[in-house]
Amino acid sequence: MQAGHAWYQGQVGHQRYLPKGHGFGYDTSFFWLDLSQLASLEHNGSLLKHEKFGAFSYRRRDYLVGDADLKRAVLDKVGRLGADISDVDQVFMLSPLANWGLYFSPLTLYYCFAHGTLQSLLAEVSNTPWNERHYYLVPVTATETAVSEYTHRKNFHVSPFNPLDMLYQWHVGLPGVELQLSITNWRQQQKIFSAWLKLERKFLSAPALKQLLIHNPWPCVQVVFRIYWHALKLLLKGLPLYGHKKPEDPAL
Numbered sequence: 001m002q003a004g005h006a007w008y009q010g011q012v013g014h015q016r017y018l019p020k021g022h023g024f025g026y027d028t029s030f031f032w033l034d035l036s037q038l039a040s041l042e043h044n045g046s047l048l049k050h051e052k053f054g055a056f057s058y059r060r061r062d063y064l065v066g067d068a069d070l071k072r073a074v075l076d077k078v079g080r081l082g083a084d085i086s087d088v089d090q091v092f093m094l095s096p097l098a099n100w101g102l103y104f105s106p107l108t109l110y111y112c113f114a115h116g117t118l119q120s121l122l123a124e125v126s127n128t129p130w131n132e133r134h135y136y137l138v139p140v141t142a143t144e145t146a147v148s149e150y151t152h153r154k155n156f157h158v159s160p161f162n163p164l165d166m167l168y169q170w171h172v173g174l175p176g177v178e179l180q181l182s183i184t185n186w187r188q189q190q191k192i193f194s195a196w197l198k199l200e201r202k203f204l205s206a207p208a209l210k211q212l213l214i215h216n217p218w219p220c221v222q223v224v225f226r227i228y229w230h231a232l233k234l235l236l237k238g239l240p241l242y243g244h245k246k247p248e249d250p251a252l
Helices: 038-044 070-080 206-215 219-236
Strands: 006-016 022-034 048-050 056-058 090-095 107-114 117-126 133-139 147-153 167-173 178-187 190-202
Touching: 022 038, 022 190, 022 219, 038 048, 056 206, 070 090, 070 107, 070 117, 133 147, 133 167
Parallel strands: 048 056
Antiparallel strands: 006 022, 006 190, 022 090, 090 107, 107 117, 117 133, 147 167, 167 178, 178 190
């Protein structure tokens, strides 16, 4: 069984291969929250809030739309997307939190466990400036080793520099002391783009949150700035633009 809240610190990276090369890597951090224990968040220090304004705040409205509690909403979504949820007893969220009232995350991940075994992964993908969300179910092969692989068709517009007619290939590592995940975009059997996370688990405490805030007092603002900064770089490199298309099924 997974145990309690934590946070992960490490690197996020992007690498574009075609039609022109472009890449970056940045320090990053994510909260790892047990969705059955959200009410206990404030026990980890005054900087961490539950449904209140603060440096780091969990707010139900920032995640899956609906009135149900977040764990129930995740299970309902996973079930509607075709997974068996009958044995799922733990759901953990890997995500940033609202920061001084501001929130944006390109990717939030929900890890669904059945009796200690990772069963499936729900990816909540958000875009900007359209502020749309879409959900992908990533089945996970039960294995004691690290990585599960899954490929599916892309059907949600994220970047104006990537078309919709692509495949997503996921490599999902089992979360533990380390957490690794990568997504590779393929088009016509050519590797176009890769994104990855390489993280290490940290103990969630008041001193850790203070250091996190000192290191980066405005993480959500920083994420949005970097998205547009690298979009400008790609535009100046002359990459072609692809028009925005609404999700094929807005309910997903």
